[in-house]
Amino acid sequence: MTRLLSGIAVLALVAACGDGNPFSGTPTDTDGDTTSGAIPETLASDLDSFSYNPTTGTLTVTGVGLDEDALESVYRRAPGLDVPGYVAFTAQDDPLDQHATAYVHDINGTRAGIVVTGGQFGTYNGGGAYARDGAYSPHVVTPDSGEVTYAGDYVGLTNLPSDRTDIAVVPPGTDDALIPAQSAKVTGKIFFNVDFSDNTLKGAIYDRELDLDDSLLPPGDTVLEVADIEFDPTTIDSDGTYFGDVRMRDGTTDIGDYGGIFGGVESEAMAGVVFMEDHLVTSTTAENEYGVWVLGKCGGPEATAAICADVDG
Template identity: 50%
Template sequence: MKRFSLSIAACAALAACSGGNPFAGTDTETPDSGIPAALASDLDGVTYNPVAQTLTVRGVSLDNTPYEVVYERKPGLDRGGYEAYTAQQSSLQRHTTAYVKDIDGTRAAVVVTGGQFRHYFAGTVYGRNGAFDPPPSNSENQLVSYAGNYVGLLNMAGDGGDLKPVAPGTNPDIRPVQAAEVTGKVLVNADFSDNMVNGSIYERTIVDGGTALSTLDLDPTTIDATEGTFTGEVSINLQNKGTYGGIFGGQDSSAVAGSVFVKDHIDGVDNEEEYGIFVLPKCGTPGQDALCNQPNP
């Protein structure tokens, strides 16, 4: 699939718009296979060490010299509990942004290069440590909720604050850009008795400029009863806009990790695309989101 970046002018115009493989060891890997092609795209896999805070990325083109690249930790770009990492070999080469998060050995990562020469590269991965462990079948309620934050990256230029400086007067047509970030909230409901899952990504905002974006609905889809994985469609007002997928992990499926790819989903903009991830704790577990504290009659 060919991916095209949007111009800086298109991003300025947007401001006026509204609305797998198991893990093992300390260095742990997301699967190199098993992710739907629409979500994996250019990304072959990552190796992540949450203790040392290192992220090694495999497969993204033109992000650096070797096939496996160790990205640089950038705490100033962290969003909603997702750790940020970036790579840029020189001021005239592509800038790449990555986000990763882990809960109970269940994790996801998104990697997106900023546009240069009108094209960009991107992809997502997710996985878990160990086998699928659904809630016990004899529990009172196998209908459970997961809630937390979302982070995504667009094929549009952000503020460029992490770019290496170029010489004054460098033609904008050859300068790399830094991908714009999207933040939001996620609610996922899963029924392990019927093996169905659905959800929503809401309160979505482009970080640079504060532009509000439409809610993305994660349409109902089946959970694989053996692997604890799922794949479905993303929609806005019942109109298909892309694909999502994910995996349940941890004891009694204490966490869920997944990713989305959507396009043509922002009013007033053409050819826009977004890759994003969510890693969420189950309501009723340590670290649950504040949304879980709802009155229960």
């Protein structure tokens, strides 16, 4: 679905497993040992598929275009746009075509990603997905270890404009109305408490910062606040997936949905995607954001977040 400067459909994320692509196609397609579950439409949106190989550093995206024909595009690495924990890719066919940004991350085959076009002529596309290799392996519950923590870095992409550092140079004299936008990103920290004894979780995104070029906003439009986000408590399904509601930190506003998957031995990692709208306080723009996380379990071999030192695991 194309949004009025308001998603990319599902991503098929590929790990570097020697014999090729273990997951491709639509959100529910699986092949080999990769599991994604049925990724909710609100998170998947416009993209048909994409595949990511962290070993070769390649990303292939299918279906982000102006019509319903599924065209495959190999995105280019954009290291200048990398953020902690996530690698960036971009795509643009020519200077006056829409520009797309993607962020992906993989922890031992547990992976997730988002793609968002910057917007042009009042519309944009965006979305995300997650997957893992192998079957669900839950954290082992003991009398001393039922509740665990996952923490790390977060990145999101919005329908608001950033600077045009990755936009191809347009011909001299091009009217500004024709120049495509580059999606403004949000960075922050993310934290989940997960209770495997009753299969529930909740969490938050905090320390959020928006990389915005105010000069490219509509006249009179200003971002006033980049609020912290909270994830309503939800349950973990038998396949290790989860889905729930998102709200502002004041607890009164339902602003979107989040979902994801646990992967690795004893759920050493969790991955997920969020879609939010009308959550950045502006005067006129209907703000949308797709965000992604791939996190190691505190106390486990893939823990990297400094805050993990302050929790038991």
